[in-house]
Amino acid sequence: MTKPIFQLKSIVKTVNEGTPEQLNILDNVNLDIYPGDFITILGSNGAGKSTLFNTIGGNLKPDSGQVIYNGKDITRMSVVRRTEFLSRVFQDPKLGTAPRMTVAENLLLAEKRGKKHSLVPRNLKSQMRKFKEITAKMNNNLDDRLETATGNLSGGQRQTLSFLMATINRPGMLLLDEHTAALDPKTSEQLMNITDNTINKEKLTCLMITHHLDDAIKYGNRLLVLHQGKISYDISGEEKKNLTKEKLLTFFNDIQ
């Protein structure tokens, strides 16, 4: 049987402890993620989605419970060490890239992340052909802008670059935190297509937070709904394939 690559075991995170506002923002969360899972995550504002990602990414330590990667307890592992196997793309295109550095320099930086220096080519020139090839596949002229400072790119190009940087080393876990939410509908759809193709081709394990029901239904093999710090819905396979927007809306109405 396939073993989970990532596990959350009885994760609890409480805020405002000992006050009338005390709240379990993660309330005994258990989750087994299998290699190649592409999980879409829905949940209303304040449901705990970012808190879940922060726990997985190491930005937030749970009060109790365990975070396991490849069978190893990483609950107390730092964010920096987790970058050896984990990448995250944020909603804000400005967060993933260094604005004064060129597209090519950003890609080189991303290649180095989590690797021993000796394994990374130092010379940017030797990598240019490869970077040109990767960016050309994005079909948004990023390949013509390899020497451009990232701050001068369009939001869509910049977010595509963030996605490329996050996936260039084939991460063990990819976290997409509403990564298309700041883009116009057409650009958002383009990046979702790139995302889906890359995840399928590279067989990446990915969690994607979205507020778009259509995207949550269309993409991935598994869908979770978070509600009040708990996983209240977790479907995959045929059940996910047969899910409709109407069924999902009914579910949301029922839990409110």
Ligand SMILES: Nc1ncnc2c1ncn2[C@@H]1O[C@H](COP(=O)(O)OP(=O)(O)OP(=O)(O)O)[C@@H](O)[C@H]1O
């Ligand atoms: N440091 C904190 N102190 C107090 N409350 C917090 C803290 N961090 C998060 N919360 C609360 O925890 C709950 C979950 O927040 P979280 O940001 O994870 O939700 P979310 O599902 O990502 O929401 P959104 O869709 O709005 O981004 C919210 O009620 C939020 O106010």
